[in-house]
Amino acid sequence: MLLLMPPTGNERPFVFYRRPLENPPLLQQKDEGSLELGWLWKHVKGRVQNTLVGDLTLNVFSKECVSVHQEAFFEQAAWTCPNLEFARKNAANTLSLANLLMGLSSIICSLNGHHYAACWLLLIGFLLDLADGAVARRLNACSPLGAKLDDFADFTSFGLATALLLQAHQLLDACLVIAYVLAVFTRLCFFCSGIPFMYRGLPCTYASCILVCAFLLSSGNLLILRITAVVMILFMVDQGFYPHDKVLESQLWKKMVFTGGVMMLLFSSSRLACLYYLLWASSYILFPFALWSAVPKMQ
Known part of the structure; x- marks a missing residue:
């Protein structure tokens, strides 16, 4: 009840009765929601809500006024x-x-000679x-999916694609190719050291790099490639x-x-880059x- 003027003499005071609020818990819930979200409501973002309660019109404002620039900033940030x-x-x-795409492209190139x-x-x-891996750790984005994807890309590029460089023309050559792929598979799946940032067995990335450089520097000499592949297999299963x-x-x-490797790959001659x-x-x-x-070296 709201008293607008005091009574004088026999005059009756003008009394207005405010209609009871409908669903007070709902308004309270909105108010709590606005407090949790701060001065930025979920949808209205500081705009005026005109709510008709009974015969009176109430203007409900946010806790703080949001300027046009702030509203534009948060609108952009939301997207x-x-x-x-x-x-x-x-x-x-x-x-x-x-990396996986490079491996698949390398396989296609090898199959076409x-x-x-x-x-x-x-x-x-x-x-x-x-x-x-460096980007994942720097951005704190390491995940089981990323680890599996990295292993699959490594197996494709440094296992299958690298093994095709051996050019299995005979039975013994085919056995060497299979042995190399199995060595990479074993290295990725079973040779877990259990020590952070420590590998057991030579990483297949470096084994592939050695084999690729041997191919480029020897102009594809199969004897040198096979000897190099056998040595890399022994290092990987070590x-x-x-x-x-x-x-x-x-x-x-x-x-x-690393930067030098990128520059060599882009701007240097092929032989110097291979070296x-x-x-x-x-x-x-x-x-x-x-x-x-x-x-220090692990015992």
């Missing part, structure tokens, strides 16, 4: 934030898919494989430990090595702890 979150979570997966093109595609996949190189996450010189990648991969295989890790 861009989901896209940025999606990009953050899938940046590393995109690199893994690119274009082995040199297949080798260069595998070197691109080598760089992509080193980058996807029980020795190899450190995670972290070329994009540790010392500056490792980042420079660079051969030296890179060989240093990791021969001096894994002395050069590529600050962790």
Whole structure:
């Protein structure tokens, strides 16, 4: 009840009765929702709500006034934030898919006899494989799906596509190709060290890099390729430990090595680029702890 003027004499006061609010819990729920969301409501975002309660018109405002620029900013953020979150979570997966695409393209090139093109595609996949894990950790986007996708891309590029460079023309050659693929499969599936950032057995990425460089530098000499493949198989099934190189996450010189690999691939001659990648991969295989890790050698 609302008293508009005090009574004087025999005059009756003018009294207005406010109609009881309908569904008070609902209004209370809206008010709690506005407090939780702050000064930005879910849909109205600071606009005026005209609510008719009884015979009176009530203007319900948000807790704080939102300027035009702030409203435009949050309207833009409402659309861009989901896209940025999606990009953050899938940046590393995109690199893994690119590695997979390089492997599939290399397989097609090898089946059509274009082995040199297949080798260069595998070197691109080598760089992509080193980058996807670093991007996932930097963006805090590591996931089981990303790990499976990375393993599948590695098996395709550094297992199947690399094995086709051996050109199985005879039965023994076919057995060597199968042995190489099985070594990569065993290395990816069963050789888990249980130690963070530590590999058991030579990573197939570096084995593929050595084999690709041997193919390019020897002009596809099958004898050299077969000997190199046997040595790489022994390294991959070995029980020795190899450190995670972290070329994009540790010392500056490792980042420079990766950058040099990109520059060599884009602007250098083919032979000089092959020598660079051969030296890179060989240093990791021969001096894994002395050069590529600050962790002491595991016993």
